[in-house]
Amino acid sequence: MTLRSGELAAAAGVNLQTLRYYERRGLLAAPERTLGGHRVYDDDTLTTVRIIKAAQRLGFTLDEIADLVDTGRGHARDDADLRAKAAAKIAEIESRIAALETIRDTLRAAVDAGCHDLRDCAGSPGCPIPFPDLADD
The missing domain is CATH 1.10.1660.10 (Multidrug-efflux Transporter Regulator; Chain: A; Domain 2)
Known part of the structure; x- marks a missing residue:
């Protein structure tokens, strides 16, 4: 056909x-x-x-x-073996999931901390969002 x-x-x-x-x-x-x-x-x-x-x-x-x-x-x-490619893809996905879980947990902490504005939060010592070197400026 x-x-x-x-x-x-x-x-x-x-x-x-x-x-x-x-x-x-x-x-x-x-x-x-x-x-x-x-x-x-x-x-x-x-x-x-x-x-x-x-x-x-x-x-x-x-x-x-x-x-x-x-x-x-x-x-x-x-x-090019499917098993090897699938195992590598699983590892890549698990890494991305771990990174997304970290982001989710950080955002939850920001919500729980009552963060309403990124600029205000960045200057607060209790801000859970990682703003490297901003507190030192």
Whole structure:
């Protein structure tokens, strides 16, 4: 079964520009063309676009996805293993979560301390927001 560009885009939930961008990035192979010049894609391309979108939702960059898609096509490199990439992404996400928790806790402390204005809070010794070197000015 083949799909034209618009059909593929609709089935995958992306727009035409996204398909062309993925082609330019090498995430999708250049499609076959009809005699009239229309791009046509096979079912495997639909699966690939869905994989790309799912991987993006999981936080992978397009460069990381390019490695993973190549792995799935049998062009695996030692550093492109999904398990290793997923473990690295988990570590990155856990680091970001820890940073966000610190921000959340600091903002909660500012609310609890009754901070209403950043300038006033910055000059207060009880301000929980870290303003490095401001108290010394």
